[in-house]
Amino acid sequence: MKKSILLFLIYFQLQAQSYPDFKPLRFDENYEVLQKDTVKKNWYKTMKHIPLSSSGKTYLSFGGEIRYQYFYVKNEKWGDDPQDPDGYILNRLLLHADFHSSKYYRAFIQLQSSNANGRIDPSPVDSDPLEVHQGFIDVNVISEKNKKLIFRAGRQELSYGSQRLVAVRDGPNNRQSFDAVKAILGFNNYRADFFYSHYVVAQDGIFDDYSNKKRQFWGSYFVINKIPAIKNIDLYYLVYYRENANFDDASGKEHRHSVGTRIWGKYEEWRYDFEALYQFGSVESKDIKAWTASLNTGYRFTSVVLHPEIGFKFELISGDKTNGDNTLNTFNPLFPRGAYFGLASVIGPSNLVDFHPSISLELSKNIDWVIDYDMFWRYSNQDGIYGPNTIMIYPGDSTTAKEIGKQLESEIIYTPNQYLYFRFEATWFKAGDFLKAAGTGKNMFFTGVTTQIKF
Template sequence: MPLRPQALQAATMALAAATCLPAHAQDLIDRLGLGGDFREVYESSRHPVFGLDRPSQDDRFLHRLQLHSDIRFGTTSRAYVELVSGRTSGWGGAPAGTQDDSLDILQAFAETRFTPGGQPLDLRAGRQELSFGSSRLVSVREGPNVRRSFDGVRGTWTLAGPMRADVFAVRPVAPRVGSFNDRSSDAEAFWGAYLADIPTALSGMRADIYYLGLNRANAGFADGRAQERRHTVGARLFGKTGAADWNFEGAWQFGRFGTADIRAWTLSSDSGYTAAALPLRPRFGLKADAISGDRRAGDGRLGTFNALYPKLPYFSEANVAAPANLLDLQPNITVSPRSDLQFNLGWNGLWKQARADAFYAPPLVAVAGTAGLGSRYIGQQWVVSGSWAATKRVAVGANYVHFQPGAALRGVGGRAGDFLNLTVHVKF
């Protein structure tokens, strides 16, 4: 069952205080690990979200510093605390708490290990990050200054080989502008089970299966606003053999949205072929998504898929669309002049899966006036990116995206635009 937010907040604060140990307890500590990372990002955006967002031109810097302490007690227990400071410069308007959070607790948990049947079982309680599979449905949300975290409990049981099982019950943390004021949401509860890295009979292929539950108050879709209680069951097949690699995932959702039934689905793929014998070792890739939308408003059934807590940005660094009511096709090519240097070029076409449903802007906002239009074509984007692992601790990245709206958005003011970002990430 979902946990009460007051209890989760109290446990998180207690864990943070517990790391300030008195002198007589210091001899219990076998190892104290300290570290962190610093990220600096420059972003320039013209007509963001196909011109449907404001301001129309935004040039800004994002500054992020994370510091952590990992205290080990023997070989079975640990306490982990991570602080985050996210600030902005040049932001047009008032930045959200995910971008401007002066100083707060990103993670603060206690963890202990048991070995039933000789297999490690780790139990964790407190504030923590979650990421499963390909991060299509549960991710840390790396794009903004403040990564996504949850308050709650989690158990991870490592089984034979790399196979492992996770069970969790948490509430998402809502970053707020200010210092030490982030709180877990009393309007959302998230729970589930995820079985990862299951061996299959096919060489080079492994599988994940999962169940994810969500309870969300006052959820909004083109069909209106209501209480959302949604259940997701899904599976992922992934692997590599020779020059080919693949990653396929499908999920089905059911539950209730107010008095309506939820019936939604998604199918996603990311496959490629690496021609290692050719210059620059090109990988020819193809990404594709089919994500359901609502076929008829007010019919007692909601067909819009909810991607829950996905990686953001999702389709490109420009973050032009949320993964709801979408058909997506993205052929791309990646070249590697050196082992530490990569470049990627891709084209991305976007269509509405259901014409009657709306276009959803990030994170999951139905854009007024986009439901029921004659065209499904949302638009397209060209993506160019590069990454350089300068050292083991320093990474540099760049992304450029040019996007153009289709007929489904031009009628509500959609405009062509551009996005550029430059990132330097240092770990220490």
């Protein structure tokens, strides 16, 4: 079996070519370039561009992804969840077909199969055997080099900015999608998205995911590039409505508005990403007044051996100030990337102070070694701590202690080419005073191996 897998990987690498690059959103890929390719086609090129007209502008393209992961956790949820001495295996299969009829019409469909083997009480985030993950149509009203106007309707992934608020949730086993209508406008260095959507709820069955009218999400997102001095800026206004919200000091119908900005870019060896936003609205009878600010920056020493990059991330994320009053200050991260603080994904970005230095080393052209050290505190001792999906982990009334804990993470990433990806990760989480008072408070160890093939 191992020899067969190895031979497949070698054959796949020889057959596949290094263009075009894969995109985080697979529907952003464009294989029209292959219609002009004069080199003899192999099976891979044929799969990526099947002409359906004499001009080749009407064509069909296929692609996908296979991912296997093994994880082992000691003292999951700091000792409060059932313990598994053997670990578990997650696997995910994504297959898509992309049909283009001239440059004005397009249909995209993607199937997803996510399974959890050996996982104690898997959630829909881990297991969703077979679903239509995406299925939408595009009408390109304007399709020019520096201008575009696209109307999109159907089930689709949404991803914006640094994915702090709206993400595909690639880290967990099951990516998330929305039933949405969207308008995409582009002009030179400007892009604007306007959308309205219902969240798609994953179910542990076959073709049973459904559009949840009780969780509605809409808004607009603007990106302006090539600005002097600051390089790039995002501006956005997002609205989230759900009927059954639960926070430490509020529950019921949530109607939340988020207004924010992000400044990001790269200057020589510096990279920077600053984001700030404010939330207002209501949860039942309580007014929402929440906010967050994040700075993520790094500098790479290209003239030094191993090209080390020193990184620094700092986040302030509001929590509820006074339990029992008429105001809720708990920040809601909406639909963030699941593995927000690494694949261990034990804490979500609500009621949090996060101080996060890191170092990244290029061991070789295709091998990176990253070491992160995270320190977590509660922003407010009147509020609890939450998971990435705002489900409460522990309420805040057990202690006034703010220290949640410290997390040391190390990962080695090997990418021999754009088709293959291997990752080994180990995380040690030392429980702080809050976790020891709120629960069992044991130190947690997490390790995992990921193997992924894209085509």
